[in-house]
Amino acid sequence: MSASTHQSTVPFNITSFADDVAGAVGQVLDSGWVTTGPQTAAFEKDFAAYLGAAHVVAVASCTTALELCLRALDLPPGSPVLTPSLTFCGAVNAILHAGLRPVLADIDADTLVPSPATVAAAAARVRPAAMVVQNQGGYPVDVAALTEAAGLDRTKVVEDAAHGPGAARGGAPVGSSSFAACFSFYATKNMPIGEGGAIATSDDGLADRVRAMRLHGMSKDSWRRYLPGGSWRYDVRTVGLKANMTDIQAGIGRAQLTALPEWQRRRGELVARYDELLLGAPGLVLPQRELAGVQHAWHLYQVRVPDRDAIIAELEAAGVSTSVHFIPASHMTAYQEILGAEECGSVPVTDRVAEELLSLPLYPGLAPGDQDRVAAALVEALRARG
Incomplete structure (x- = not known):
């Protein structure tokens, strides 16, 4: 997807390419x-x-x-x-x-x-x-x-x-x-x-x-x-x-x-900026910060929100594309038939958290202004819920 495909939308991802x-x-x-x-x-x-x-x-x-x-x-x-x-x-x-x-x-x-x-x-x-x-x-x-x-x-x-x-x-x-x-x-x-x-x-x-x-x-x-x-x-x-x-x-x-080392450095900057922009937003759970000895790759910036599906729709209306990672295997028809109800019911934390997960745009080419739009739209949607 090119940056010019949707002028009014912040895309969820733009694929990065090295110069050569x-x-x-x-x-x-x-x-x-x-x-x-x-x-x-x-x-x-x-x-x-x-x-x-x-x-x-x-x-x-x-x-x-x-x-x-x-x-x-x-x-x-x-x-x-x-x-x-x-x-x-x-x-x-x-x-x-x-x-x-x-x-x-x-x-x-x-x-x-x-x-x-x-x-x-x-x-x-x-x-x-x-x-x-x-x-x-x-x-x-x-x-x-x-x-x-x-x-x-x-x-x-x-x-x-x-x-x-x-x-x-x-x-x-x-x-x-x-x-x-x-x-x-x-x-x-x-x-x-x-x-x-x-x-x-x-x-x-x-x-x-x-x-x-x-x-x-x-x-x-x-x-x-x-x-x-x-x-x-x-x-x-x-x-x-x-x-x-x-x-x-x-x-x-x-x-x-x-180009990967520079892209990884940029991802780290964007994650730190998201944390600053979103800190204190009502009902929002930010990704766990890096622990001692743990270096996160930050492929995804996954937050947890209430009323997730409605918030996705509101962000889309505001010109912000998001995604969800992932629909649990235990919620999929084919796996339910293969594994059975008892096995699919054995992951209660997954079931709860999966309904709250929301992945925000995160890629090396994400512009500061577009990141501001993402954060502002999410904070507004959360504040509207009290």
Whole structure:
């Protein structure tokens, strides 16, 4: 969406692009190789260096990254996997597509992510075989604490870090030492490519496994088969998916990565300004401020408000676009049919908080005047409710 699409509206998001993105795409096109190849390998190296990770494997999306990692665990079909209900539907679909069974964990109302207590409560209902943990809005979860609460080994925990680039805990970037951390480069994310994802891992075996699985389980991709001296022969040693990243995406990603630190700095400034503009507004709950040792990525600025749906309509009438992250999985028809009423009723804090959540516009190009409009419209809507 361009800034000129709706002159009178503050959009929820405007995708940011580094200055040399067009040149990066042109270089890929000029090379004559546009699918998975040298640019993808270079992007993996660059992103691994940014994270401080041993390995990065670029894939088609964060959803496919989650599914590949879960498949690579080789769990028995139908094995229970803990997941927050307050998550994107793709994360739950990944569990189901891997042939596993979601088990819902409730959240902490302040951080919007599961706590050790809520994970332990979910694990007490059914002994989990694995767990997916999510960095909601960019808040880095305490993976070690949740892993212990679930009674799991770290090799059975997959991090949904779709909102995670730029986040850190204890000085360690999200994904730097993970068994499996899955990132998204969707158009609205902190480092947008348009589509695409990546798996960061400290495990050599997992890296080798998912690298093959992203291309049907083939032992060599086409670039390596057609290099000078290469062979057309390949083997399929494990069943995989069509989930590779293209060199066009990777070229964009390499350019975007150079701009990410400045974009993250700008997000921090905007969040601090929102806090100042909105402090003391009646009935408003601001996002939890950064705690000691926690560096928030600020993918989302999520507030909690009364009468949320009516406020959304009033903001829209005032020319302010907003969004909601997320409709809980337990509220979705398909998952209700799969999980059953008892499981869907096991997350009362999620049910309550989800009715109050509202995501405000937050992106590096958000102008001060537009941010003022957002805050003023929200404060006016709240004051009208006393």
